[in-house]
Amino acid sequence: MSDHAHHHGSYLTLKGGFWTTVKDWATTVDHKKIGMMYLFAILFMFFIGGMAAMAVRFELFEPVRTHVDAAGTMHITGQAFAPADAGTDIKPGNNIYNRLFTLHGAIMVFMVIVPSIPASLGNFLLPLMLGAKDVAFPRLNLLSWYIYVTGSLFAITAIWLGGVDTGWTFYTPYSTTTDADYWRVALMVLGAFILGFSSILTGLNFVVTVHKLRAPGMGWFDMPLFVWSVYAAGIIQVLATPVIGITLLLLTFERVFRVGIFDPALGGDPVLFQHFFWFYSHPVVYVMILPGMGIISDVLAVQCHKKIFGYRAIAFASLGIAGVSFIVWGHHMFTSMSELADMVFSSLTFLVAIPTAVKVFNWIATLYKSSIALNAPMVYVLIFLFLFSIGGLTGLPLGTLSTDLHLHDTYFVVAHFHYVMMGGTIMGLMAGLHHWWPKFFGRMYNEKWAIIGAITVFIGFNLTFFTQFFLGSRGMPRRYASYIDEFQIWHQISTIGAFVIFLGFLIHLFVFIASLAYGRKAPANPWGGLTLEWVADSPPEEHNFAHEPLVTHGPYDFENTVPPHWDPADYPIPEENRTASRH
């Protein structure tokens, strides 16, 4: 990649030998390098969390069965993590399973999905889209990366020392009493506490950047929708994350110093912890999904060469979702609150459905009479629309009080949030990763194999999680290491699906590696986008733009604007134009 010939030199150009390069990256304040360092750190944690998920699914392939044979000997089968012989001291199967699902949840939530899109793609793209040289506080940006790595190291240490069996929600009083002789739980909680600071600093940085560093001529409603969504998520990060920080600190105090806050044995109240926890963890769900929605808006408009339908509605829906997200936390606790609180939180919860539905309608309306390029980013957009619609609609029975009493804490909830978080955020990340891959690394990827990978992930995803809706409404509770036999067929299909997803991501991994090694050089504007990141080179030079860009058109004015770097003679016949721009 370093061979990109440009007189300024791309941000990827090596500065010297190995150690010089390491030092250059380790001390960089360039938002693009920090974004890429986030991307690789997050993908690494995604791999670890994914492996834990595979182990969980592997264990659940069979229910555990206990038989007593004619000789009176007991046999345990189907417990993947248990040495079934009687010579060991403690039956470890459930214990290991509980640690694995905690590991999967904690890593995926705190170390992957929360930072995934804002910290990696957001860091790289936000200043470029605004026409800025960098974020508002570049050194704070580097600090937040180091804080992220430190928090992750705390968590990895906790796993290394034997893992944590609290579930990622750390519900008290279980979390303040389990593994009482060990520091692992305190380490894991402190890890999440530290990660919170990384999230706050990133959010703060982005909010200030959007306010102060927009290019000349760029009003609020000239910003790409991805910027709007990262801005809305940044506000939530700044306002909500301190609450989880304080809560986790209180939890640590209670564990280590036996101060009674949440544990009734010490005079505390366990439901108080749930209120504190969800006061953060519900808004943060929108930190996870809003940037994914932003990616979908942008990729959809560019790949369809069509002005996004209802730009202002989508922008205000982002802010509306961010606002409402602070008053719906109680819907995680319908089974432990008063009737009045349940009623209030159920009615408020339905409010969130409205702006979310409006966004989906806008996206589908954008497809109408557009020019849809069916490449990998667009295939991921369609996958997102499919999965996210299921995720959103299955939120209705969970927000409805009567049905939630049946579905709460079952696999229905597990399926619902995987459809939203993985089907939404991770599919959005995959769409964005392919869409901006040429911009990140200056190389094209293999379109055919990327689409094959996307379809494999899509099939595997539905096998894995659609079955779990049935498991849940049929009564299978969450976090069970073993289950009654009649659930087995559903669990088996789900486990097979998980391996198909794994295969899909392996295909993507090879596509990306092949692109970095042999990929065709990318043009500056391969898809014909109008936003400012497409004005910059692929990959961008160190200071982003040779001259400060001036904004003269809206982000999606495809009807009357020739995309930068495109030949006016070729526009608006996009397919020929794309062919022409391939050198």
Added chain:
Amino acid sequence: MMFPAILSMTGLTHAMHSNFSLAPATLAKGGILDWFHKAWFRTDAATANGVSTDNIGMWLWWFCTLWFVFLMALMVVFVVRYRRRKGRIAPKSPSHNTPLEIAWTVIPTLFLVYIFFRGFWSYMEKLVAPGNAVEMSVLASKWNWSLTYPNGSESNATTVIGSRVIPVFYMPAERAIRVKMNSQDVMHAFFVPDFRVKADILPNRYTTVWFKALQPSSGKIHPRTQVDADSAHASATANGLTYGGPNYIKELEGVPYEDHWLFCAEYCGDEHSEMAAIIRVVPEDAYNRWLETIGTGSLSPKDLGKRMYETKGCITCHTIDGAPNTGPTWKNMFGHGVTFTDGSAYSEAQMSDPTFFQNYARESILVPQAKIVTGFGSQMSSYQGVLNDKMIDGVIAYIMSLSDKAPAAEAPEPAAPTGQPASPQVPAPTPAPASAPPSSAPH
């Protein structure tokens, strides 16, 4: 949201479990709607107030399916119609339409208001128990359910599924029951899928659920013992896992019954997934006759201890056959030396002194953290307030009877003077997950 593939999968599941077989009669009864209901909820709701949940659940199911199909159909049509093709220039099209945007905001909002109120009314039905409801108390602990009937008797019934002993709670049909719940340690949740009810159980305050079970419709007739009469259970019966006086069995013989799983739905640690019980619904008159017979007064200390072992959760972690589990086995505990994680130890001579041993056992039951046997964790919750003194005496007597050093007077079979205990012939009812052969799964 329903794919043909998924549909056939549900059919497969039905076929695998004869209880839900897709008999033509079933289809004729309710038609396609009934079939979808079974695919989704597995069974009809078994309580009067659960039926409203099913109604709104199925309404939502169709509502979501239609919306999803509508949106996806639009998406597919647009993608096919407007895909990028060489030479095709995208026509001018609007990117904003105020009436349309107002319509697609207001119409979903009206639907959501309707859904909220339906859900809320049905929820109030499920929450507010009638004044004449029978109150039962449930105590949840790591990892056991125990239930106290309105007359103060504690439930002592169990059944065997696979090789696992599971508590059985008898409940009258067509009678409102309010369950008052409390936790001995961490949070648990009371979840009976067939009843469509769930409530968290807290250690610091009472929570309640109520339900009114419908008459048993499973077609099953209660056998002579509590334990089902299939072969696995018959062998368990032969091995001495059922007990109780003749009256106790007689009261329920021949009455129809229906079983429903009770699960713990709030994560509570190692044996969370084994924390199951069965709610067995029987006609009210049979229930009343049976309830009068379940006192514990006439049992010997050892038999009382055995009953506590099986119904108070000891069995979840302690075996009686020498196999290790989450806690140390009870076999040969009395009369054999033991070491603890803090490095201290009790010698064989100390452990053979009945008074010394009884004090040690009592301390371990009431203050489990005081002495942790080497190789085990400090997982156990205190039984202070759960077992009274008579029950504790019984449990200790039962533990001592499981030892090859058991005092002659206490030995289970005095005819075996060499000290060979009778109990080792009993296969270990070791806690293993609630995996039941399909034929014995309660429905």
